[in-house]
Amino acid sequence: AQSVTQLGSHVSVSEGALVLLRCNYSSSVPPYLFWYVQYPNQGLQLLLKYTSAATLVKGINGFEAEFKKSETSFHLTKPSAHMSDAAEYFCAVSDWRYSTLTFGKGTMLLVSP
Amino acid sequence: DTAVSQTPKYLVTQMGNDKSIKCEQNLGHDTMYWYKQDSKKFLKIMFSYNNKELIINETVPNRFSPKSPDKAHLNLHINSLELGDSAVYFCASSQGQGAIGRYEQYFGPGTRLTVT
Numbered sequence: 001a002q003s004v005t006q007l008g009s010h011v012s013v014s015e016g017a018l019v020l021l022r023c024n025y026s027s028s029v030p031p032y033l034f035w036y037v038q039y040p041n042q043g044l045q046l047l048l049k050y051t052s053a054a055t056l057v058k059g060i061n062g063f064e065a066e067f068k069k070s071e072t073s074f075h076l077t078k079p080s081a082h083m084s085d086a087a088e089y090f091c092a093v094s095d096w097r098y099s100t101l102t103f104g105k106g107t108m109l110l111v112s113p
Numbered sequence: 114d115t116a117v118s119q120t121p122k123y124l125v126t127q128m129g130n131d132k133s134i135k136c137e138q139n140l141g142h143d144t145m146y147w148y149k150q151d152s153k154k155f156l157k158i159m160f161s162y163n164n165k166e167l168i169i170n171e172t173v174p175n176r177f178s179p180k181s182p183d184k185a186h187l188n189l190h191i192n193s194l195e196l197g198d199s200a201v202y203f204c205a206s207s208q209g210q211g212a213i214g215r216y217e218q219y220f221g222p223g224t225r226l227t228v229t
Contacts, residue, residue, distance in 0.1 A: 032215045038154075043117075043203060043220040051215035088154060094215070098169050099144060099207055101218060103156040 002027045002093045006104035014112050019078040021107045023065075023091030026072065032094040033074045034101065035065055039087045047089075050074060061085070086111045116140050117221040119204050125227045126194055134189045134224045136204030143208065144168075145187040146218065147179060150201040159202075162187050191226075199228045 007022040025031055032051050036044040048059025055067045065076045074091060088108050092101040117138045126132050138145065147159040161169035165181040176192045187204060201223045208216040 034217060036220075041223075043222045044156075044205075045220075046217045049215070049217050090156065098161055099216070099218075100146065100158040100161050100169055100171075101148075101156075102158070106154045106156075 002031070002095060002102045004091050004093050004102055004104035006089075006091050006107050008107055009105065010108045010110060012110040012112065013081045015083055016080050019063075019076070019081045019085065019109065021076040021089050021091075021109065023074045023076065023104060024072050025074060025091070025093045027093055029096050032096075033065075033067065034092045034094065035059065035063070035074075035076050036090045036092060037087050038090065038106075044090065047076070081109075081111045083111050083113065085109055117204055117206055117219050119202075119221040119224050121224060122222065123225050123227075125229065127229055128194055128196060130194050131190070131192045132194060132226070133191070134202055134204075134226075136187045136189070136221055138185055138204075138206040138219070138221075140206055140208075140219060142206040142219075143184060144206060145181065145184075146205040146207075147187065147189050148203040148205060148220075150203060150223070152200070156203070160187075160189075194226075194228045196228050199226055201225050 003026045005024045034049045035047040048057045050067045058064045088106045091104040120135045144163045150156045159173045160179045162181045178190045181187045204221040205218040207218045
């Protein structure tokens with residue numbers, strides 16, 4: 001069975017600081033991995049995805065993530081946080097057969113001025 | 114033009130009632146899903162439909178019955194609502210399934226169901 005672990009339910013950064021949100025996965029087959037963002041009272045929006053092409057994936061809003069097979073990780077980073085980045089972030093792995101997503105428990109990113 | 118829409122956005126009802134949530138996608142996708150997000154923000158797959166056929170039913174009580182009248186719609190009907198059904202329900206769609214799991218899913222805005 002696939003699973004996703006997101007370390008840290010809350011991450012606090014100052015505006016302009018580096019953002020690092022951690023995600024580790026477990027999968028018996030090469031995974032498809034995704035990061036989604038959820039703003040308050042809204043649906044989920046795709047930030048980026050890994051589908052076995054380049055290991056460094058660039059997404060929207062300046063986010064990127066690096067797939068590291070040896071570490072089974074897919075951490076999300078952004079060089080400089082903006083206030084508008086404050087939201088809940090979910091890492092997810094896609095089931096190879098059915099495409100259903102297994103989500104991590106989410107990380108709330110808090111950005112202070 | 115909304116890609117995945119859900120109605121209603123908010124639903125407040127009493128225990129024992131029956132309610133439905135509607136979902137429509139205008140992306141031309143083959144596969145649609147229902148996810149449940151609990152009070153701790155944890156998201157879990159409930160159902161997956163591909164071309165109007167049920168593919169996945171993830172140990173959801175049979176009080177929940179999805180119905181797909183066509184490829185663009187996937188409705189969720191819930192019978193005999195219980196307090197524990199209170200959650201946010203998200204509809205999603207994607208271009209395909211199986212090894213095409215590399216396609217991202219597009220989510221609706223969610224329906225917040227409150228059972229009193």
